Amino acid sequence: MSITILQRSPQGMRSVKLKNRYLYTIVSLLVLCPLVAGVSGYYIAMKQSDAAYVEQVTIDNWKNELAEQWQELEQAKQSSQQQLNALTAKMGMMQAHIRRLDAAGERIVSVAGLDAKEFNFGEAPAIGGPERPAAESDIDISNLLSSLNEIDYQLDSREQQLTVLESLLMDKHMGVERYISGRPIRKGWMSSYYGERNDPFTGKPAWHAGVDFAGKEGDKVFSTAAGVVTWVGDRFGYGLLVEVNHGDGLVTRYGHNKEILVKKGDVVEKGQAISLMGNTGRSTGAHVHYEVLKNGRTVNPLPFINRRSKG
Numbered sequence: 001m002s003i004t005i006l007q008r009s010p011q012g013m014r015s016v017k018l019k020n021r022y023l024y025t026i027v028s029l030l031v032l033c034p035l036v037a038g039v040s041g042y043y044i045a046m047k048q049s050d051a052a053y054v055e056q057v058t059i060d061n062w063k064n065e066l067a068e069q070w071q072e073l074e075q076a077k078q079s080s081q082q083q084l085n086a087l088t089a090k091m092g093m094m095q096a097h098i099r100r101l102d103a104a105g106e107r108i109v110s111v112a113g114l115d116a117k118e119f120n121f122g123e124a125p126a127i128g129g130p131e132r133p134a135a136e137s138d139i140d141i142s143n144l145l146s147s148l149n150e151i152d153y154q155l156d157s158r159e160q161q162l163t164v165l166e167s168l169l170m171d172k173h174m175g176v177e178r179y180i181s182g183r184p185i186r187k188g189w190m191s192s193y194y195g196e197r198n199d200p201f202t203g204k205p206a207w208h209a210g211v212d213f214a215g216k217e218g219d220k221v222f223s224t225a226a227g228v229v230t231w232v233g234d235r236f237g238y239g240l241l242v243e244v245n246h247g248d249g250l251v252t253r254y255g256h257n258k259e260i261l262v263k264k265g266d267v268v269e270k271g272q273a274i275s276l277m278g279n280t281g282r283s284t285g286a287h288v289h290y291e292v293l294k295n296g297r298t299v300n301p302l303p304f305i306n307r308r309s310k311g
Helices: 020-112 141-177 302-306
Strands: 003-009 012-018 189-192 195-198 205-208 211-214 220-222 227-235 239-247 250-260 273-277 287-294 297-299
Touching: 020 141, 227 250, 239 273, 273 287
Parallel strands: none
Antiparallel strands: 003 012, 189 211, 195 205, 211 287, 220 273, 227 239, 239 250, 250 273, 250 287, 287 297
8 A cells, every 4th residue: 555645846746655664654653652642641640649649748747747846845845844833832942941040040149149240140141262163064953853852851950950949048048037136126225124024104013025125206117037917906005016927936026106017918028117116005105015925925035136147
């Protein structure tokens, strides 16, 4: 089989005959080109699809990894917040301990009669010296908490020791304060002694259960020891009377006052003004009637008046 192709030209009509082998070649090319193009397109599309799939998987993996990292970060933040809260609570406890130690130290300074300026617990102590670089090391939160717990334990131990020391000093101080000694006035003279005397109103012998100190009306009368006020007010024969219990069965009385400066139940210190000298009750002039009682019975006040103070 052959195909004749006619072509018009200036020289006239020309004919070209295609032999079978050329014809088969052309037909084959016409058939194969679309097939090759289709197959190539298919493979290209498959590769692009595979690439898109790979990219999507990679993106999904990145998203998962990012989500895990966010979760780990959130857990780390929560853990850090919990550790920070624990540190804050521990610091608060330690500050409370330090405040109690400062208060105990100030009380001990006061009781022991130390120089408050030398032992000023409101100021940081003066310290110094050449500085040497310390070995560098990473700070671990658990180790830090352990160290803070150890410091807190030491502070608690020191607080207990200071409390015991304060109690001992207070007992000693109270023993000194409750030690009856001296006169109940600063100015004046002893106008009548303890024991039998002539009654100033009847002139007859009578028992005088205390000693009298004469002075100016309105002069201050002082407690001769620390104690608790157990009587305030008018009492037969005494006029306006103040009675102070010093413990260990010892009581002092201060009579004929013009005015009383304390009230029942008050805790008074040694040397504290408790009344003003007067002339109330069975009295001939401004004076203070001073008594000392031991287990409910009056005793001679002179040994207490003449003995030296403790401390």
